[in-house]
Amino acid sequence: MKTHSIPYKTQKNRLSGVMLVMAMALANAVSLPFSTAQASESDSQYCVTDMSDRAVCLDTRSPRIISLSPGSTELLFAAGAGDRVIAVDQHSDFPEAVKQLPNVGGYPSVSVEAIVAMKPDLVVVWTAGNSRKVIDQLESLGVSTFHIDVVNFADIQQAIRSLGQVAGTEKVADRIVGDFTARLNTLQSHYAQRDPVSVFFEIWRSPLLTVGNGQFIDDVISLCGGRNIYGDVSGRIPKIGIESLITRDPQVIIGSDPKGDTPETRKDLLDYWSQWQNLQAVQRHQLFSVPSDLIARPTPRILEGAEMICHQLQAVRSKASHSTYMAAQTPLSEESPL
Numbered sequence: 001m002k003t004h005s006i007p008y009k010t011q012k013n014r015l016s017g018v019m020l021v022m023a024m025a026l027a028n029a030v031s032l033p034f035s036t037a038q039a040s041e042s043d044s045q046y047c048v049t050d051m052s053d054r055a056v057c058l059d060t061r062s063p064r065i066i067s068l069s070p071g072s073t074e075l076l077f078a079a080g081a082g083d084r085v086i087a088v089d090q091h092s093d094f095p096e097a098v099k100q101l102p103n104v105g106g107y108p109s110v111s112v113e114a115i116v117a118m119k120p121d122l123v124v125v126w127t128a129g130n131s132r133k134v135i136d137q138l139e140s141l142g143v144s145t146f147h148i149d150v151v152n153f154a155d156i157q158q159a160i161r162s163l164g165q166v167a168g169t170e171k172v173a174d175r176i177v178g179d180f181t182a183r184l185n186t187l188q189s190h191y192a193q194r195d196p197v198s199v200f201f202e203i204w205r206s207p208l209l210t211v212g213n214g215q216f217i218d219d220v221i222s223l224c225g226g227r228n229i230y231g232d233v234s235g236r237i238p239k240i241g242i243e244s245l246i247t248r249d250p251q252v253i254i255g256s257d258p259k260g261d262t263p264e265t266r267k268d269l270l271d272y273w274s275q276w277q278n279l280q281a282v283q284r285h286q287l288f289s290v291p292s293d294l295i296a297r298p299t300p301r302i303l304e305g306a307e308m309i310c311h312q313l314q315a316v317r318s319k320a321s322h323s324t325y326m327a328a329q330t331p332l333s334e335e336s337p338l
């Protein structure tokens with residue numbers, strides 16, 4: 001199947017003839033606070049604008065897709081395009097069906113040869129995570145790529161919608177975006193205005209990395225009524241010094257672990273952070289963990305991670321002890337309102 005992508009600007013004239021199609025697509029769109037991905041039909045081709053603002057044009061509405069990150073894979077499945085996915089990177093493990101698919105390598109090295117041999121119509125790449133060299137190689141070999149870069153909640157919505165458009169599954173994508181937005185709004189109205197709790201989110205220990213302004217985990221903290229102590233720092237994953245952390249003295253430290261919030265993961269956090277006894281989070285044992293898959297991937301599942309963090313911050317507000325929190329993980333629907 002012949003495919004190619006071309007800079008959006010050179011597409012503009014061709015797009016003007018199909019404004020009606022675009023208007024219909026926009027009319028169907030759920031109203032959301034971001035610029036809607038654009039899709040248009042041109043001759044026998046179907047063009048969709050990706051998240052690098054490139055018009056990606058395919059001559060099939062049922063493309064064979066390879067995904068190069070766990071996040072992109074989840075977004076494709078959420079967009080209803082799961083049965084279009086023919087191969088993934090080696091870290092993609094959700095949903096379950098993905099585990100049966102061939103893999104084309106993982107971080108840091110992906111096999112360009114394996115990808116080319118599969119003759120995909122499209123390769124979905126994560127521009128902030130996949131290697132620039134691999135992306136350039138694929139493009140120079142004539143493999144069409146669709147760029148995804150999800151920084152915040154609005155980008156999750158945009159990514160699902162545009163992947164649905166490029167895969168020809170926009171109805172499912174629109175429904176999932178609607179569900180995601182409703183769940184997001186519920187959490188927001190329930191938690192965002194509660195008493196602020198200052199939070200340090202540990203991404204990595206050595207070097208010490210956290211989340212900066214506008215990154216999706218920063219969005220999660222705000223959604224729960226928390227205040228990211230590095231929310232004033234630009235850059236998605238800033239490197240910080242321990243002295244600065246001690247000065248900012250967060251009420252809560254949150255880490256992530258594949259196992260989630262268990263006695264072992266909490267012990268690991270406490271053992272490590274106990275070196276700095278003057279931190280109030282250490283003195284009060286306010287250290288929590290969330291499952292990495294539910295917080296490190298900007299996909300609809302992040303709302304499950306968000307719900308856990310909202311409960312953790314709520315436990316801190318109610319001055320519950322850590323063990324009380326674990327014993328009383330109340331479902332959102334049963335938790336007392338403000």
Ligand code: B12
Pocket residue numbers: 068069070071072091106107108126128129130203204209236237292293296297298
């Ligand atoms: C920062 C970071 C992240 C950030 C990414 C930052 C961003 N741009 O949004 C976040 C928190 C989002 C993240 C997510 C994940 N990460 Co990560 N991440 C790191 C970390 C701590 C530092 C990377 C870095 O900044 N390097 C410095 C820069 C200069 O080098 P770089 O090569 O350009 O770095 C880029 C890549 O590392 C890329 N990246 C980060 N994680 C991953 C994961 C995959 C699968 C890919 C393809 C790329 C990638 O993002 C960086 C640039 O922003 C490393 C561990 C480490 N200390 O190296 C783990 C690490 C790279 N991540 C890893 C993993 C497994 C993941 C997740 C799959 C975890 C999960 N349970 O979901 C997700 C995938 C997210 C997705 N969208 O698919 C593994 C990679 C697998 C491996 N063992 O080889 C590492 C090595 C940690 C580990 N030892 O387990 N990660």
